Amino acid sequence: MNLILLQPNDFRNDSLAVLSDERAQHIRKVLRAEVGKTLRIGWLNGSFGTGTVLSVSKNEVCLQCVVEGAPPPKPRIDLLLAMPRPKVMKRLWAQLAALGVGRIVLVNADKVERFYFDSHVIEPDFYNARLVEGLQQARCTHLPDVTVQQRFKPFVEDRLDEWFGNHLKLIADPSGKKRLSNFDFNDRKVLLAIGPEGGWTLYEQEKLQEHGFESFNMGHRILRSDTACVAAISALESHLFTPSKV
Amino acid sequence: MNLILLQPNDFRNDSLAVLSDERAQHIRKVLRAEVGKTLRIGWLNGSFGTGTVLSVSKNEVCLQCVVEGAPPPKPRIDLLLAMPRPKVMKRLWAQLAALGVGRIVLVNADKVERFYFDSHVIEPDFYNARLVEGLQQARCTHLPDVTVQQRFKPFVEDRLDEWFGNHLKLIADPSGKKRLSNFDFNDRKVLLAIGPEGGWTLYEQEKLQEHGFESFNMGHRILRSDTACVAAISALESHLFTPSKV
Incomplete structure (x- = not known):
């Protein structure tokens, strides 16, 4: 936990937060914070700041919180993910939040059970608990927005354009001619489609292409x-920042 | 399992392989291969090829194997990894093999227990079993070479230059000025250093820099x-291939 993330119901007034869950345990046992110590905090979907410890007891930690600076920029990558096996999805939530995904759409596909x-x-x-865990690990505040779409075709035909109309839409394809370095991202947001273990069917690929998805080559693996x-996501992220912006 | 990977002790003669482990079960139950069917195979650390099913019984599958083409190119990325928690390392092996890492050095660090x-x-x-699992998933043949170094300083001072003298050496650092797109990789191999959960100490960072490691910025997360x-590894991989090579 590299950031204590606070939500509206943690607050007694504008600046006084009272914690009694695993965050309180972390502050007491791992950070060993005593009264007067300042901790790095963040508001869920908001800014970073500092929290000064007002009291620590076995079950409760009180923090006096101050905002510092503007909220961090929102993630530029959204994800259209064919629903993975639950065991895999369970592990993935925190990682997606840590990597900085803005919106996650879990969609059905032919090769999804x-x-x-x-x-x-x-x-x-x-x-949401796993996502918050990932944000606290990576020191981010933006909670990914999650939608589950159990029907592929209605989602692609009726929602995709409305939700992601201005996004650059990318789909990994070993036969793709372009690599990520061939795309001009400018300041556009990106919607990345990741298929099921057995891959998208030809029909699904064509449907996605009809709605603006372009193939990119990530190698043959x-x-x-x-x-x-x-x-x-990581490969994409590394191309979204041009040298001049460093 | 997207590739049946064969090792020397699977062979009865130059081309006849007899399998009786989970590969045989996979061929029988998942691929439902009958006599005469050809399967995609690979020789560990060697070429790809095809295996024609000669017989299938409950416990054994016999394949007549033919090489096709030259061995795939060797991985260009090697990894210097501060030993992670065993639970994390357990999950990581197959992923490292699947992503195509050539050599893995697990090293001690101050914040490693x-x-x-x-x-x-x-x-x-x-x-090795986990690495082979990753190769069979990703359809690769090169088994990563693994070394465990329980002492940081002797490894860095006595081995690093000898083993990785000509590698471009990179270390992720949120304060780094350069991004991956600022490096000129040409055809060089790359050694990537990944620190422990708590990060490298200042001493460790300096030691690595003394031996040629350059910082790169992967973001603040x-x-x-x-x-x-x-x-x-994925970000790096996506920069190792220039557009002209597609």
Whole structure:
């Protein structure tokens, strides 16, 4: 936990936060914070700041919180992900939040098993806790926005353009001619599509292309869904920042 | 399993392989291969080829194997990794092999717990099985070469230059001025250093810099070791291929 992330219901007034969950335990046991110490905090979907410890007891930590600076920029990468096996998805949530994904759409596909959607790993209480864990690890404040779409075709035909109309849309394809370095990103947001373990079907690929997706080549290796997500997001992220912006 | 990877002791003669482990089960149950079917195979550290099924029984599959083409190029990325928690390392092996790492050096660091080195996850039988699993997933043949170095200073002072003298050496550093796009890789191999969860100490950073490591900036996010490895290798990989080589 490299950041204590605070939510509206942690606050007693504008600046006084009272914590009694694992964040309090972390402050007491790992950070060994005593009264007067200042900690690095963040407001969920907001700014960073500092929290001065007002009191520490076995079950409760009180922090006097001050905002510092403007909120960090919002993530530029959104993800369209064919629903992975629940075991894989469980591990992936925190990593996606840590890498800085803005919006996550979990979608059905031909090679996705129907029962994946019955899993508790796509219940908001479950994934929001994992996402917050990832934000606290990576020191970020923007909680990814998650949507589950159990029908591929209606989503692509009726929602995709509305939600991601101005995004550059990219789909990894070993036969693709372009590499990430061939794209001109400027300041555009990017929607990245990652298929199921068995790949998108030809129909699904064509549907995505009809709605603006362009292929890029990430090499010939066939990666597991979770590795593929982390790999593609990281590769993309490293191309979104041009040298002049360093 | 997207490739059946064969090792010398699988062969009865130059071209006849007999399998009786999980590869045989995969061929029988997942691929449902019958006599006469050809499968995509690879020789460990060698070429790809095809295997024609000669017989399938409950416990054994016989393949007539033919090489096709030259061995794939060797990986260009080597990894110097501060030993992660065993639970994390366990998950990481297959991913490193799948991403295409040539050599993996697990090294001690100030913020690595000593007991990590007592774990079974760094025994060759354990990690080689995981590495082969990653190769079979990603459809690669080059088994990463693994070394465990329990002492940081002697390794850096006595081995690093000898083993990686001509490598471009990179270390991720949020305060680094250069991004990956600022480096000129040409055809050089790259040694990537990934620190422990708590980071390298100043002493360790200086020691690595003395031996040629240059900082690069991967952003301000603090990633878990396994995410950091996958993220940095993938970002690097995407910069090693210039557009003209596509």
